[in-house]
């Protein structure tokens with residue numbers, strides 16, 4: 015059993031269903047891992063569709079690679095090879111194989127490339143780090159100062175303030191002559207503010223500029239970048255990704271330098287700044303702590319921590335709006351557990367019905383992989399694996415009662431921010447559903463845009479009606 019899976023609620027099922035599997039989308043569609051050794055699981059090489067010289071199978075990916083790869087897997091099987099330019103990759107599309115690959119120690123590293131060079135300070139920090147002492151120390155630092163249960167509890171006040179700001183603005187819109195609010199934008203801004211305040215103590219500079227940088231970073235992190243797959247033409251930067259990544263890094267870097275400088279100065283002078291992750295790390299490691307690693311960690315926390323949660327809330331709300339049965343069930347549960355005289359508090363979350371999800375043991379057919387192969391776990395396809403779930407396309411949160419899911423990865427590189435992500439997503443969804451009835455202003459377009467996480471192609475617009483008594 016995962017350690018975070020304490021008594022939980024239908025909300026978790028809904029969130030998991032929307033973000034993880036039964037619903038249509040994953041926050042992160044394709045997980046990239048790489049192997050440093052041939053794993054020798056068996057003697058067979060996985061079947062590989064024919065490709066072009068040099069380009070290999072790159073052309074088949076198109077605008078929505080997760081869909082193209084699943085289609086291909088229908089013909090070639092749940093573990094298939096593909097060649098991306100000069101890089102041999104293995105695509106994993108079934109639930110049991112994904113569990114096997116993600117937990118296999120041989121696949122604990124992440125591939126090198128433009129993202130690791132330009133968006134993670136050269137494989138420092140956690141996200142793109144090779145598996146080794148730097149990765150382990152950075153991951154522990156994140157867990158100690160931000161992602162442990164104690165830190166998450168300590169940061170409750172920040173979440174509360176920002177979420178109440180969101181509720182206030184939505185209520186104001188509902189009280190006025192509001193046609194529809196842009197829920198995507200409102201939720202993204204709220205979650206980014208929570209993450210920035212958690213990391214830095216306050217939102218430095220222009221919040222919408224940070225949001226723009228974040229969007230650009232998450233888009234660039236997910237793309238299939240030709241520079242990575244045909245490295246000898248990388249210097250030409252044909253698609254301009256390297257240039258855009260350098261711009262993102264410059265924008266982040268100047269923000270991080272300002273924040274770190276302020277906190278170092280205040281620590282050296284013994285003055286007090288806001289409690290936050292930067293202050294906490296610098297107080298415990300000393301102000302001489304490797305600045306590049308600290309900036310890489312901050313980058314990981316912003317990229318890994320904000321858009322993933324915001325996207326999950328967006329899809330969850332989209333599915334709830336399309337499925338009034340689940341919306342009503344959720345509202346009813348909140349009415350029973352919280353009542354209608356006050357808004358939900360984080361303390362209420364464990365009071366919601368118990369839900370336990372057990373780990374499913376797996377046995378996967380193995381293949382021999384070449385050293386350095388990239389492993390692409392198609393989480394989007396895994397979540398719709400018909401051999402795992404009946405009617406996998408349907409939004410049916412109850413299916414997760416007592417079952418496992420892989421929305422946060424698995425094995426030693428599984429998401430360290432799972433508890434924080436779930437806490438944020440659950441409290442935001444709970445508040446939105448408890449405080450408001452929602453209606454759609456027109457048809458709901460459910461198409462997606464590919465990136466490190468699948469975002470909605472079009473922002474979610476919805477009309478709120480306040481449902482708690484005035485003054486609560």
Ligand code: HEM
Pocket residue numbers: 033041042045116140141142153161314315316318319320322323326420421422423424425426427428429430431432434435436439
């Ligand atoms: C709903 C929200 C979230 C989702 C769906 C999500 C999902 C994921 C997934 C699928 C992975 C890859 C795991 C693997 O390779 O097995 C991952 C890694 C990671 N996530 Fe999250 N995540 C979320 C929230 C967060 C938060 C709040 C943080 C931190 C503030 C965070 C930080 C990270 C980091 C640092 C890694 C890299 C771990 C490593 O390579 O060792 N995530 N996340």
